[in-house]
Amino acid sequence: MTDARTAILARLRAATNPDPLPALDTAVMDRRHWAAAERAARLRKGMEAVHTEFLEATPSNWAAVVQGCCAREGFRNLLYGPNSEAGQALGGAWGLATTRLMPYDHPMETFKAELFSSVDAGFTSTVAGLAETGGLLLLPGPTEPRLLSLVPPVHLALLRASTIHDSFWSAVKALGWGRSLPANALLISGPSKTADIEQTLAYGVHGPKRLLVILVNDLN
Amino acid sequence: MPAETEVPFREPAAKALRDPVLRANFRRAMDGLVAKRKAQFTDSKDLQELRDLSSAIRTRSLLRLPDLLEQLETSCTKNGIQVHWAETCEQGNALILDLLQAHGVTRMVKGKSMVSEEMHLNAFLEAHGIEALESDLGEYIIQLDGETPSHIIMPAIHKNKDQIARQFSQKIKDAAYTEDVDELTAMARKVLRQKFFEAQAGLSGVNFAVAETGTLCLVENEGNGRMSTHVPPLHIAVMGLEKVVPRLEEVAPLYAILTRSATGQAVSTYFNLISGPRGATEMDGPKEVHLVILDNGRSRMYSDPQLRATLRCIRCGACLNHCPVYTRVGGHAYQAVYPGPIGKILTPQMEGVGARHELIHGSSLCGACAEACPVEIPIPELLVRLRREATHPDPLSTVKGNGSGRTFGEDWAWRVWAAVTKRPALYRLAAWFSTRFGRALPASTPLLKGWTRDRTRPMPAPRSLSERIRSEGVPHD
Numbered sequence: 098m099t100d101a102r103t104a105i106l107a108r109l110r111a112a113t114n115p116d117p118l119p120a121l122d123t124a125v126m127d128r129r130h131w132a133a134a135e136r137a138a139r140l141r142k143g144m145e146a147v148h149t150e151f152l153e154a155t156p157s158n159w160a161a162v163v164q165g166c167c168a169r170e171g172f173r174n175l176l177y178g179p180n181s182e183a184g185q186a187l188g189g190a191w192g193l194a195t196t197r198l199m200p201y202d203h204p205m206e207t208f209k210a211e212l213f214s215s216v217d218a219g220f221t222s223t224v225a226g227l228a229e230t231g232g233l234l235l236l237p238g239p240t241e242p243r244l245l246s247l248v249p250p251v252h253l254a255l256l257r258a259s260t261i262h263d264s265f266w267s268a269v270k271a272l273g274w275g276r277s278l279p280a281n282a283l284l285i286s287g288p289s290k291t292a293d294i295e296q297t298l299a300y301g302v303h304g305p306k307r308l309l310v311i312l313v314n315d316l317n
Numbered sequence: 318m319p320a321e322t323e324v325p326f327r328e329p330a331a332k333a334l335r336d337p338v339l340r341a342n343f344r345r346a347m348d349g350l351v352a353k354r355k356a357q358f359t360d361s362k363d364l365q366e367l368r369d370l371s372s373a374i375r376t377r378s379l380l381r382l383p384d385l386l387e388q389l390e391t392s393c394t395k396n397g398i399q400v401h402w403a404e405t406c407e408q409g410n411a412l413i414l415d416l417l418q419a420h421g422v423t424r425m426v427k428g429k430s431m432v433s434e435e436m437h438l439n440a441f442l443e444a445h446g447i448e449a450l451e452s453d454l455g456e457y458i459i460q461l462d463g464e465t466p467s468h469i470i471m472p473a474i475h476k477n478k479d480q481i482a483r484q485f486s487q488k489i490k491d492a493a494y495t496e497d498v499d500e501l502t503a504m505a506r507k508v509l510r511q512k513f514f515e516a517q518a519g520l521s522g523v524n525f526a527v528a529e530t531g532t533l534c535l536v537e538n539e540g541n542g543r544m545s546t547h548v549p550p551l552h553i554a555v556m557g558l559e560k561v562v563p564r565l566e567e568v569a570p571l572y573a574i575l576t577r578s579a580t581g582q583a584v585s586t587y588f589n590l591i592s593g594p595r596g597a598t599e600m601d602g603p604k605e606v607h608l609v610i611l612d613n614g615r616s617r618m619y620s621d622p623q624l625r626a627t628l629r630c631i632r633c634g635a636c637l638n639h640c641p642v643y644t645r646v647g648g649h650a651y652q653a654v655y656p657g658p659i660g661k662i663l664t665p666q667m668e669g670v671g672a673r674h675e676l677i678h679g680s681s682l683c684g685a686c687a688e689a690c691p692v693e694i695p696i697p698e699l700l701v702r703l704r705r706e707a708t709h710p711d712p713l714s715t716v717k718g719n720g721s722g723r724t725f726g727e728d729w730a731w732r733v734w735a736a737v738t739k740r741p742a743l744y745r746l747a748a749w750f751s752t753r754f755g756r757a758l759p760a761s762t763p764l765l766k767g768w769t770r771d772r773t774r775p776m777p778a779p780r781s782l783s784e785r786i787r788s789e790g791v792p793h794d
Contacts, residue, residue: 102402105558105612109383112620118380119373125366126570143583205548205601213514230573230584239598243547247540265584266569275565278530280396280596281547284588289540291502292580293455293471295342295478296349299502302454303509304540304587 126266129229133316136228136261141312143231147287148300149308156257156315160190163220163253163311167196172217174199176249178241183222183255201242212248219249219305225268226261232286233310234268236279243281252305254285257313324668326675329650330642339475343647346474350638353581354689371574372693374567375629382619385528385561386610392531396593398606406436409611413438413520413553416607417447420551422517426509428535428542429453430522431469431632432555432611434654435667438520449520452509452541454502461488467648469655470579470634475647509541519545519603523556524631525571526608529564531592533608536575538586546591552603554591558610559619559628565590571631574691579633614667620715623702627662629692636686636696642679651676658686662699669718670707677703677722730764748781 131139141151154162167175178184179200191198201219205212221241225234233254237243246252262268265284269275274282289304300306333339358364378385390400403409417425425442427433427449439449439460451460455473458481459466466472473481478496485504486494492504521542525534533554535542546552562568576582595602618627637643637657648656653664653676661680665673682697690696706714707722714720737743755777760769768775780788 101404101408101612104404105402105610105616106383106386108612108616109386109558109619112616112625113380113383114622116380118377121373121377121567122366122370123570125363125370126573128363147586201600203600209514213510227584232584239596239600242600242602243543244601247543247547264569265572265588266566269565269569274590275529278532278565278590278592280591280593280599280602282532282590282592283543284584284590285586286584287586289538290586291454291539293453293458293473294481294498294501296346296471296474297478297498299498302502302506302539302541303452303513303544 126264129263129267131228131263133258133261136226136263137258137312137314137316139228140226140231140261143229144287144308144310146231147290149231149287149310152309152311154311154313156313159255159311159313160187163187163255164191164193164196166253166309166311167218168193170218170251172196172251174216175218175220175253176201176212176216176245177220178202178245181222181240184220184240187220201245205242205244212244216249218251218253219245219247220253220255221246222255224260225272226256226258227263227265227268227284227286228261229264230286232265232284234272235283235285237281237283238279246283246285247304250301250305251307251309252285252288253309253311255311255313257315259315323672323674324652324676326651326673326679329652330646330679333646333650338477339647340645342475342477343644346468346471347638347644350471350581350634354578354635354638355581357577357581357583367570367574368691368693370570371631371691372629374562374571375631375692378562378567379559379619379625379628381563382559382561385563386558388528388563389526389531389561392528393608394531396531398531398533398593398608401607401609402612403609404612406611406613409436409555409609409613410438410441412609413555414442414445414447416551416553417442417518418445420518420605422447422551424448424450424512424516425518425520426450426452426512426516426541426545426549427456428519428521428537428545429456429472430520430555431466431654432522432557433520434466435557435613436555436611438555450509450512450516452512452545453537454505454539454541457505457509458484461485465649465654467656468634468637469632469657469659475649509544513541513544513548516545516549518551518553519547519549520553520555521546523554523560523608524575525568526556526561527563527565527568528561532565533591534568534572535589535591536572536585536587537589538580538582540587543587543589546589547602550604552591552594552606553609554606555609555611558612558615559630575631575633578635578689578691614717617715617717618666624662624666624699624716626694627659627666627699629694630659630663631692632659633691635689635691639685639689641681641683641685658696659694662694662696662703665703665707666717669721670703670716671718671721671723673718674707674722677707745783748783752777752779752781752784
């Protein structure tokens with residue numbers, strides 16, 4: 098359809114006028130600042146309001162907290178990316194017999210039916226948190242595939258308090274997302290939800306029914 | 318200019334007004350959405366600054382539109398996203414059909430996309446033997462009944478829980494009747510999970526496209542958008558050509574104001590940034606990603622400096638929620654893909670101002686839409702402009718159907734009016750007749766009938782003002 102392209106661009110170019118670009122005043126975006134501890138509290142409040150659950154942990158015990166959660170919830174298995182930094186740590190520490198740790202290191206097509214029907218939970222790390230609204234930023238990819246945080250009915254996400262930014266705006270800048278992005282980047286603020294029936298909130302419509310954040314207190 | 322086939326608004330609107338269930342459904346929903354939005358914008362100064370910023374970002378993007386589209390194409394191509402262009406909906410549909418057929422696709426799932434509604438893509442694909450299944454819960458509900466969306470964000474808002482409960486029990490296999498929203502949602506989840514699993518392709522819209530990074534941004538709460546774009550091996554995204562912004566940084570304010578304006582959420586559950594297909598070392602994601610950029614009248618809107626503001630729209634639906642007309646008549650009365658205030662300026666520009674003459678007049682110009690608009694589109698001003706375009710033929714106009722809303726009756730009425738007001742003697746005579754005999758005119762008199770159908774009949778004074786001044790003088794105290 099190069100003809101369509103040429104025609105569309107020609108029409109747009111014929112109409113483009115040399116008006117100066119209006120200035121961008123971003124003061125309203127830059128105004129959001131909180132101290133580190135407050136950022137974690139805000140994130141938690143924002144995400145709990147939309148049914149996200151939190152588990153508190155320390156840098157040394159978070160893998161145990163994940164195992165404790167799996168045991169308590171009775172998960173038969175936990176899908177994870179064995180080659181991510183968090184995945185390696187989790188795999189190394191795993192000693193729970195009742196929950197099988199399932200590595201997601203092979204193409205989705207090789208276990209698609211199992212992924213859709215018999216995985217109880219998925220574990221991922223995160224690259225950042227957002228204080229203003231509550232939210233997690235993830236970079237799914239080779240070590241932590243995209244469907245890890247989507248298809249299993251429960252999503253366990255590891256968040257380090259030191260990586261919580263003021264807002265999406267400040268995180269995008271700090272992480273340098275503006276310049277280039279991997280094939281997928283993602284913001285998640287809670288479990289999947291809908292209000293399409295009479296504006297009544299219902300959770301777990303297509304994505305995970307539950308989101309559990311393992312919040313690692315690594316401040317100071 | 319010959320009149321185009323006119324699509325009515327008056328009659329469907331009147332019919333909707335007589336439906337108490339429909340009116341209650343909309344009233345409840347719109348009041349809820351208005352309150353939720355208000356709760357998000359507690360600081361009016363912040364809101365105004367964010368609106369000014371968002372409006373400036375959209376205006377800047379439009380000023381550089383052709384360059385940004387080319388840059389987007391280059392960045393996407395570099396990322397492995399294949400870019401296609403379509404001037405018309407027919408071209409877009411044909412292009413998507415070709416892609417699907419080339420991949421042997423017979424089952425496709427869809428994330429919510431208003432552009433695909435604009436293209437009537439589902440019906441087109443079904444006619445070619447391809448299942449195009451809506452997976453957004455609201456869209457799924459209306460697709461089950463063969464309906465069109467009645468709201469751009471909440472497509473099934475015209476239905477209440479009881480209606481959906483009945484519908485599910487009749488149309489979903491083995492479904493028991495329940496009015497429990499969680500159970501209804503669970504039913505849809507079960508059906509659609511299987512569809513995501515089986516789908517050979519997924520189609521989505523695009524909320525923002527970032528030129529610099531070649532990124533397609535998708536805002537959603539349900540996860541069906543992620544399912545549609547990450548599970549099937551082929552992902553096709555469709556976007557109107559106005560959706561591009563220069564940099565990801567500029568997306569942040571737009572995203573912040575979009576979710577707050579639309580559903581009163583500080584943030585959506587998911588914000589999905591797609592910058593390419595499955596990489597060589599990735600375990601999942603689509604093997605191919607295609608982007609279809611649709612014009613369908615947008616470049617025509619673009620060519621008019623005033624009407625170009627229409628393209629600033631980020632499709633939040635706030636203007637619908639705040640509109641006194643939309644709240645009362647609902648979305649279907651508009652008989653258009655885009656209802657409400659934004660639809661009133663968008664649809665006539667796409668289909669012709671003559672064909673949509675009733676629509677551009679179906680507004681009290683109260684301005685609630687412009688006040689709620691996150692990107693400050695002056696909708697009432699644009700409506701007035703379109704009204705003028707409909708009745709004033711102008712060879713230089715780029716508006717579709719310019720002059721075609723002119724009717725013989727109205728034309729002559731204005732000519733007679735002009736002739737009378739330009740001749741003082743004639744004017745006095747006409748005033749004398751209407752003051753003396755105006756009251757005696759039956760309500761069924763042409764012209765008067767149109768007014769008295771829905772309103773109190775106007776009563777002329779027994780003597781005109783100028784007569785009274787002449788006989789009584791003007792008191793100076």
